[in-house]
Amino acid sequence: MQTSRILQAYAEKTPASARLFERAAGLFPGGVTHVGRYLRPHPLFTARASGSRKWDVDGNEYVDYFGGHGALILGHSHPAVVAAVTEQVAKGMHYGSSHELEVEWAELIRQMIPSAERVRFTLSGTEATMLALRVARAYKGKPMVVRFLSHFHGWQDHVAFGAEVPPGILPEVAGRVLLCPPGDIAAFRRLCESRHDIAAVILEPTGATFGQVPLNGQFLRDLREATKEHGVLLIFDEVISGFRCSPGGAQQFYQVTPDLTTLGKIIAGGMPGAALAGRADVLGVMEHRVTGQGLRLPDVAHQGTHNAAPPSAAAGIATLRLVRDTDVIEAANRTAAEIRREMNGVLRRKGMAWCVYGEFSAFHIYPNLERVPVTPEDIHQGRLPWSKLKGATPMELLQKIRAGFLLNGVDLMGWPGGLVSGVHNRRDVDHTVAAFEKLLDLLAAENAV
Numbered sequence: 001m002q003t004s005r006i007l008q009a010y011a012e013k014t015p016a017s018a019r020l021f022e023r024a025a026g027l028f029p030g031g032v033t034h035v036g037r038y039l040r041p042h043p044l045f046t047a048r049a050s051g052s053r054k055w056d057v058d059g060n061e062y063v064d065y066f067g068g069h070g071a072l073i074l075g076h077s078h079p080a081v082v083a084a085v086t087e088q089v090a091k092g093m094h095y096g097s098s099h100e101l102e103v104e105w106a107e108l109i110r111q112m113i114p115s116a117e118r119v120r121f122t123l124s125g126t127e128a129t130m131l132a133l134r135v136a137r138a139y140k141g142k143p144m145v146v147r148f149l150s151h152f153h154g155w156q157d158h159v160a161f162g163a164e165v166p167p168g169i170l171p172e173v174a175g176r177v178l179l180c181p182p183g184d185i186a187a188f189r190r191l192c193e194s195r196h197d198i199a200a201v202i203l204e205p206t207g208a209t210f211g212q213v214p215l216n217g218q219f220l221r222d223l224r225e226a227t228k229e230h231g232v233l234l235i236f237d238e239v240i241s242g243f244r245c246s247p248g249g250a251q252q253f254y255q256v257t258p259d260l261t262t263l264g265k266i267i268a269g270g271m272p273g274a275a276l277a278g279r280a281d282v283l284g285v286m287e288h289r290v291t292g293q294g295l296r297l298p299d300v301a302h303q304g305t306h307n308a309a310p311p312s313a314a315a316g317i318a319t320l321r322l323v324r325d326t327d328v329i330e331a332a333n334r335t336a337a338e339i340r341r342e343m344n345g346v347l348r349r350k351g352m353a354w355c356v357y358g359e360f361s362a363f364h365i366y367p368n369l370e371r372v373p374v375t376p377e378d379i380h381q382g383r384l385p386w387s388k389l390k391g392a393t394p395m396e397l398l399q400k401i402r403a404g405f406l407l408n409g410v411d412l413m414g415w416p417g418g419l420v421s422g423v424h425n426r427r428d429v430d431h432t433v434a435a436f437e438k439l440l441d442l443l444a445a446e447n448a449v
């Protein structure tokens, strides 16, 4: 890896990031604060961001598709969000009590998300999925949950493993989770028919990683039917897709209403914040009870110092209003479609077997190392096994793709791919497509593809 021209050139372009990394390396495991931000020889250190762009500590400018890990549908520091947060911070950061903004925030969510009869705020999407599974188990009085391989639900113990269980996760916890191949309704039905202790099934309704392993509406409808038949709660993890696929999330787009929904990212407009929403009777397990012996704590006593933090509520309200009242979602979707189409044009011109695909405001780059001809349509129709789409590209190549894009002024998610905001524009697209072309030349020059 050390001899890669791409990585060398990236290092030469970012000396101030390298200096900060020297300090970070002695402080953080791996020198980073999130496994997804890892990059060799050093990660990018950002100094500021605005709209669709960010600038690193050397002053280099990038078109940003990391987008606050998908939280920034309005781009960086949208004036309405900055004004709302600034006003709130001056009035108080944390009241340690109920407040009006949390009510307004939840009212907006209930108005926008079809399944949201009740809402409970959490700090992160991981907490939201943790709460969803606990609430589902408490409500059903059953221990097992079903997940789909490759779907991502954060880093808590019930969801942070696939076919292999990594060290640190108790086998007893992993043993309470049943794994199903993604998109396989027959396998899910077989599971439900073979046992009666399943409380819930959780999935990303767009398919894993916002459509990196796509699903379709028919699967969601079949799953809704099967869960109803077998008395299993259906949980849509809409931490990415909520407010992004449409103002009402994937559930509004596909017209399939789950029992529970986890929401994050866009919900708090770039501030920390997430939520569990869903059926009033199910979320009722979080309500105090009056019994013959007096007032009792809820079955699920949910805490969290930063739940519904006022600055997060302020940012969330400002963001959700714009998502509801403007065409920001359509704009993001349109721009992402242009990026996908024009990147595929570059691939065709170069005669390369790679493929760029995705739906809504995402683009996913499939390096197609086996060079079997494939179109976006093939991928969307499920003609490629999920294991080829997620987790198959060698990490060294993924790092070169990310560094090569950075070298050419574009910051991507490590998938590799990106999430587009409503403020990315034509200039950004042109810059991105040109960067893609240069990246491919650089990779070819070092025989990396």
Ligand SMILES: Cc1ncc(COP(=O)(O)O)c(C=O)c1O
Binding pocket: 069, 124, 125, 126, 127, 129, 152, 153, 154, 155, 204, 237, 238, 239, 240, 264, 265, 274
């Ligand atoms: C679908 C999905 N669920 C859950 C999470 C976890 O959210 P958080 O990073 O806020 O803990 C993520 C984060 O990327 C996600 O994409």
